[in-house]
Amino acid sequence: xxxxxxxxxxxxxxxxxxxxxxxxxxxxxxxxxxxxxxxxxxxxxxxxxxxxxxxxxxxxxxxxxxxxxxxxxxxxxxxxxxxxxxxxxxxxxxxxxxxxxxxxxxxxxxxxxxxxxxxxxxxxxxxxxxxxxxxxxxxxxxxxxxxxxxxxxxxxxxxxxxxxxxxxxxxxxxxxxxxxxxxxxxxxxxxxxxxxxxxxxxxxxxxxxxxxxxxxxxxxxxxxxxxxxxxx
Amino acid sequence: xxxxxxxxxxxxxxxxxxxxxxxxxxxxxxxxxxxxxxxxxxxxxxxxxxxxxxxxxxxxxxxxxxxxxxxxxxxxxxxxxxxxxxxxxxxxxxxxxxxxxxxxxxxxxxxxxxxxxxxxxxxxxxxxxxxxxxxxxxxxxxxxxxxxxxxxxxxxxxxxxxxxxxxxxxxxxxxxxxxxxxxxxxxxxxxxxxxxxxxxxxxxxxxxxxxxxxxxxxxxxxxxxxxxxxxxxxxxxxxxxxxxxxxxxxxxxxxxxxxxxxxxxxxxxxxxxxxxxxxxxxxxxxxxxxxxxxxxxxxxxxxxxxxxxxxxxxxxxxxxxxxxxxxxxxxxxxxxxxxxxxxxxxxxxxxxxxxxxxxxxxxxxxxxxxxxxxxxxxxxxxxxxxxxxxxxxxxxxxxxxxxxxxxxxxx
Ligand SMILES: Nc1ncnc2c1ncn2[C@@H]1O[C@H](COP(=O)(O)OP(=O)(O)OP(=O)(O)O)[C@@H](O)[C@H]1O
Ligand SMILES: [Mg+2]
Numbered sequence: 001x002x003x004x005x006x007x008x009x010x011x012x013x014x015x016x017x018x019x020x021x022x023x024x025x026x027x028x029x030x031x032x033x034x035x036x037x038x039x040x041x042x043x044x045x046x047x048x049x050x051x052x053x054x055x056x057x058x059x060x061x062x063x064x065x066x067x068x069x070x071x072x073x074x075x076x077x078x079x080x081x082x083x084x085x086x087x088x089x090x091x092x093x094x095x096x097x098x099x100x101x102x103x104x105x106x107x108x109x110x111x112x113x114x115x116x117x118x119x120x121x122x123x124x125x126x127x128x129x130x131x132x133x134x135x136x137x138x139x140x141x142x143x144x145x146x147x148x149x150x151x152x153x154x155x156x157x158x159x160x161x162x163x164x165x166x167x168x169x170x171x172x173x174x175x176x177x178x179x180x181x182x183x184x185x186x187x188x189x190x191x192x193x194x195x196x197x198x199x200x201x202x203x204x205x206x207x208x209x210x211x212x213x214x215x216x217x218x219x220x221x222x223x224x225x226x227x228x229x230x231x232x
Numbered sequence: 233x234x235x236x237x238x239x240x241x242x243x244x245x246x247x248x249x250x251x252x253x254x255x256x257x258x259x260x261x262x263x264x265x266x267x268x269x270x271x272x273x274x275x276x277x278x279x280x281x282x283x284x285x286x287x288x289x290x291x292x293x294x295x296x297x298x299x300x301x302x303x304x305x306x307x308x309x310x311x312x313x314x315x316x317x318x319x320x321x322x323x324x325x326x327x328x329x330x331x332x333x334x335x336x337x338x339x340x341x342x343x344x345x346x347x348x349x350x351x352x353x354x355x356x357x358x359x360x361x362x363x364x365x366x367x368x369x370x371x372x373x374x375x376x377x378x379x380x381x382x383x384x385x386x387x388x389x390x391x392x393x394x395x396x397x398x399x400x401x402x403x404x405x406x407x408x409x410x411x412x413x414x415x416x417x418x419x420x421x422x423x424x425x426x427x428x429x430x431x432x433x434x435x436x437x438x439x440x441x442x443x444x445x446x447x448x449x450x451x452x453x454x455x456x457x458x459x460x461x462x463x464x465x466x467x468x469x470x471x472x473x474x475x476x477x478x479x480x481x482x483x484x485x486x487x488x489x490x491x492x493x494x495x496x497x498x499x500x501x502x503x504x505x506x507x508x509x510x511x512x513x514x515x516x517x518x519x520x521x522x523x524x525x526x527x528x529x530x531x532x533x534x535x536x537x538x539x540x541x542x543x544x545x546x547x548x549x550x551x552x553x554x555x556x557x558x559x560x561x562x563x564x565x566x567x568x569x570x571x572x573x574x575x576x577x578x579x580x581x582x583x584x585x586x587x588x589x590x591x592x593x594x595x596x597x598x599x600x601x602x603x604x605x606x607x608x609x610x611x612x613x614x615x616x617x618x619x620x621x622x623x624x625x626x627x628x629x630x631x632x633x634x635x636x637x638x639x640x641x642x643x
Contacts, residue, residue: 058635058638077555077633081549082554096640109548110551113235113552113554
């Protein structure tokens, strides 16, 4: 069976020319469906850059990227929008909710762009918000919620359209330990439900909870191992 | 594009969520459109009113006067010339010399400066007055040199405190010679005359009298510097003017000397019109400036608001919005703002024009109807809305073309 993600020889160079930054340096990575992968590394090692490539939020300088069997690296802007909408649920460290929309409306956004009608959209958004434990906060604006709650709205938004891949870039980076635990529980339950989850963290405790750990240093993958005793 | 209703809903939500910004954008559009419509309508209305008033007043009125050369040579216009013009030329309804004098009179109300306008009974054709009491003096009065006069109701009130003065006498002192004039008629100024008639405090009382009555004060009424010919509208003013000159030159044997000159009312109207054209151009410039200022306001707010929302655009794109979806949303926002703003602007502009015109009508005694033109409304609206829409979607398009990560990075 085809890998969910297959990255070959991917490079990303920022500011090509004089003071260029080689943020990704010939990265090769394969991830299968249903895996729970933690990507770890020091600050500035290129984790976010890799995640943005995997999430089709940015295009690599060179290399190929197959997502769900499709060659994404050659796609145009419009096709990438479609891929992001249908294949990927992205969770940002900074939540990235739209301030003047309430929780429900934020979660509905990807469903609107998918062209799902109002009734179905409501149902899916409600379901997703219930999954993250926010069934009582649906009418609240982001400014009326705690950081942990905002991140749960963002997770609900990422999972509402049921994409096969969940990408999370330090989703707990801005949260306290209690909220971190909640978020991790949600991610684990998503994995249990069959989703592929890729998680960036620089917290070794969190990485230790994942079955597979990929370590990245200066834009290169330097370690890729399995915690055989771990469930996820 | 099947999602259009969604984008319109999003647009509405955003407009309401950003009330202040939406209001400012609309304000720019409202001010631009309203001021243009108001200024242009008032300007056009005033021009129309002036035109029709002038046209009412003086069509077919031709002034003849003697040049300096003629007076040096001792050539004037004579009563016989006037008779000849009246009797020989086609299309002439009346002729009057423009003779004048001044004096003073003492009444129960005090001493007044008097200006005497001497002419024939045809002089009433040039008047912007209706007879209110009595009647104008007649050709018999002119022939016999009767000392009779016509006075306006305002002047009658100044002299006697009432306009019921027909039959009363005014004792005049002209250059030390006394003479009494009997009032035969009281005239009332016609309704609309705000632009053409003028009065001022301490202005002499003006009496219209037969020119022949001046003989009482020791003048021979046999030569005049100028005369007014009234042509009817069956002939062209220019033809009549030419005929008058020809006739006078024949009678005085001075062909080609340019002793006699003409100023027809048409000339004056043409002059007035060219003045009006300058005024209209000026007004249009003012309107254009307010339109541009409003447009710049709209542009600024649109640019700022879209730049401010680059992050939102990045979020939407990261969730799968296409560039075209983003554009639709911003287009819908700009369209709603400009349409609502445009309608308010048109309404305020029209109300303002009507209000300003009625204020001006009241203060000037002229009736000015706002000259509302569809082209003004359409032009102003298209311009403002065009700017609103362009600057609403052009930067949005730029932001939507960024990769989502880049858009998210902008703050
Ligand atoms: N837009 C950019 N322009 C130039 N250089 C960039 C840009 N984004 C990232 N970089 C550089 O690329 C390298 C990798 O950055 P990246 O954000 O992927 O690191 P990271 O591993 O996510 O770090 P952190 O843990 O701090 O988030 C860094 O050296 C960074 O300075
Ligand atoms: Mg990072």
